[in-house]
Each structure stands twice: as C-alpha cells, then as structure tokens.
Amino acid sequence: MKQLVTFLLPFIGILAGNAYAANIDDPVLERGQEVYELTCATSYCHGPAGGQAGAPRLAAREFDALYIASVTANGVPNTPMVGFANALSAEDMNAVLTYVAFLNGIINPQFTVDDPLASLGIAVANPRRIPLAGEAQEGRELFFDAYDKSLKRCSTCHEVEGIGIPVASPIATVPGSVSALRNIETPNISTVTLSIGSNESMPALLLSRGIAGVKFYDMSAVPPVLRTIPPESDSEVFNIAGNADWHHHDYISAYTDEELERVLTFLRAISE
Numbered sequence: 001m002k003q004l005v006t007f008l009l010p011f012i013g014i015l016a017g018n019a020y021a022a023n024i025d026d027p028v029l030e031r032g033q034e035v036y037e038l039t040c041a042t043s044y045c046h047g048p049a050g051g052q053a054g055a056p057r058l059a060a061r062e063f064d065a066l067y068i069a070s071v072t073a074n075g076v077p078n079t080p081m082v083g084f085a086n087a088l089s090a091e092d093m094n095a096v097l098t099y100v101a102f103l104n105g106i107i108n109p110q111f112t113v114d115d116p117l118a119s120l121g122i123a124v125a126n127p128r129r130i131p132l133a134g135e136a137q138e139g140r141e142l143f144f145d146a147y148d149k150s151l152k153r154c155s156t157c158h159e160v161e162g163i164g165i166p167v168a169s170p171i172a173t174v175p176g177s178v179s180a181l182r183n184i185e186t187p188n189i190s191t192v193t194l195s196i197g198s199n200e201s202m203p204a205l206l207l208s209r210g211i212a213g214v215k216f217y218d219m220s221a222v223p224p225v226l227r228t229i230p231p232e233s234d235s236e237v238f239n240i241a242g243n244a245d246w247h248h249h250d251y252i253s254a255y256t257d258e259e260l261e262r263v264l265t266f267l268r269a270i271s272e
C-alpha cells in the first residue's frame with residue numbers, strides 16, 4: 001500500500017492543482033516551499049506540493065489566508081495536526097503560509113515577515129529569547145533552524161524557550177559532554193503493537209493509557225506522530241513492551257561533534 005501511495009503521489013499532486021508549483025521564482029515562495037517540504041510534507045502528513053498523503057491535500061482547496069494561518073498556528077484539536085505557532089521562526093512562518101496560500105491561488109496574502117500571525121490577529125505565546133552571542137547563538141540556530149539536518153534537528157522533538165514541538169518532556173539535565181549527548185538513553189520508549197487486522201508495531205512514547213484509550217507518539221515517524229487508539233477501536237493496543245530498537249543517536253546523527261558542542265553551549269547558556 002505504501003509503495004502504491006508513493007507511486008501515486010506525483011499524480012495526485014498534479015490533480016491537486018500543481019500547475020502553481022511550476023513557476024515558483026519568488027524567494028519567499030522558494031523558502032516557503034523548502035520549509036513546507038521539510039516540516040509539513042513528511043510520510044504521515046501532507047504530500048509534496050500540497051498533495052494528499054496521510055493528511056489532507058492542501059493545494060487548491062480555496063482556503064483563505066486567515067484560515068491557513070490559524071490552522072497552521074494552532075493545529076486541529078484531536079488530530080495529529082499540531083500547532084506550529086512556536087515551532088517556526090517568524091520568517092519561516094511567513095514563508096510557509098505564503099506558500100500554502102499560493103497553492104490555493106492567493107497571490108498576495110496579507111502576511112508580514114515581522115510577525116505573520118499577529119498581523120492576522122492570531123495571538124501566540126511570546127517565546128522568551130534572551131540575547132546570545134558567539135557559540136551559544138550558533139548552538140541555538142543549530143537547535144531550532146538547522147534545516148539542512150532535515151527534521152532530525154532538536155526542535156523537532158524538544159521545546160526550549162517556548163519553541164519547538166514538545167514530544168519529549170522538558171530537558172531536565174544538560175549532558176556534560178558531546179559523547180554523553182550521543183549516548184542518551186531513552187527508557188520511556190516502548191513498542192506498541194496494534195492487534196486485529198493490522199498487526200502494526202512501532203516504537204512509541206506513551207503519554208496516557210486509560211478509559212479514553214491509549215495516547216502515544218509514534219516514534220517511527222519524523223516528526224513523531226501523535227496517535228490515539230480509542231477503546232472501541234477495532235485495532236487495539238495489545239502489547240506494550242520495552243524497546244531496544246529506537247536510538248536517540250540515530251536522530252542527532254546529522255550533527256557533527258563541533259555542532260553538538262555548540263548546541264550544549266546554548267543549552268547551558270539558557271539554563272543558567
């Protein structure tokens with residue numbers, strides 16, 4: 001099935017109105033496309049160029065600019081669509097909103113680079129960002145904005161300074177060295193196996209298990225995907241066991257030792 005979807009995606013993309021995608025030469029749109037491909041168009045989520053994948057198609061839906069901005073900022077409750085208000089810099093938020101607006105035929109949306117969400121009256125938490133310089137500031141950029149690391153950048157799973165996706169609980173202890181950071185243990189990752197029909201099995205970070213069902217992050221996806229298996233679902237969680245196959249170091253392997261040194265310098269600077 002997965003192969004079929006992968007095979008069909010380009011065609012779905014064309015059907016989704018990707019005549020637009022052909023003539024992107026504006027730098028803001030180019031950046032927006034880049035941010036979109038790296039942040040939104042991942043296996044579980046939206047397809048390339050606004051096409052459909054695990055999540056709905058975004059291109060040519062006649063969304064208006066305000067709707068696009070508010071869903072992107074706040075997410076959709078009870079779905080894997082998390083809010084990105086604090087996950088992207090203002091500039092990248094502006095670019096990606098402009099790009100998705102463009103996919104919906106809006107050529108000149110009223111976003112402003114300084115604060116695209118505020119310009120539409122969407123309030124977001126104001127991240128506390130103390131001024132930093134030198135290696136600490138470089139480490140901050142590597143933590144949040146290292147797009148060349150694709151989604152294997154720290155802010156994909158960690159929220160710091162009010163920015164990032166809080167998959168993991170807040171970092172309690174800054175590792176003492178790069179090798180300690182490379183060797184972080186992940187005792188809270190388990191394996192969730194779904195029964196009946198699917199027999200799907202995945203590494204998971206369990207959030208809750210109760211009468212409302214089982215809630216967990218599927219850690220096989222990047223970014224991890226929030227899933228809820230309701231108690232009445234025909235696919236139930238029948239096994240939650242320890243996991244030996246998910247390794248934190250695989251998700252930070254795109255960073256060099258020098259870069260991780262700067263990331264640690266940044267984390268120390270803000271925890272002082």
Ligand code: HEC
Nearest residue numbers: 152153154156157168170171172173186187188189251252
């Ligand atoms: C794909 C998701 C993901 C990425 C990317 C990621 N981490 Fe993590 N990290 C986790 C998870 C999940 C845990 C907690 C695991 C557990 O508790 O079993 C964790 C734990 C940690 C811990 C230990 C937390 C503590 O309180 O002691 C530190 C430190 C850490 N990560 C730092 C980083 C840094 C720095 C980066 C970027 C270089 C990074 N992580 C990238 C998912 C990720």
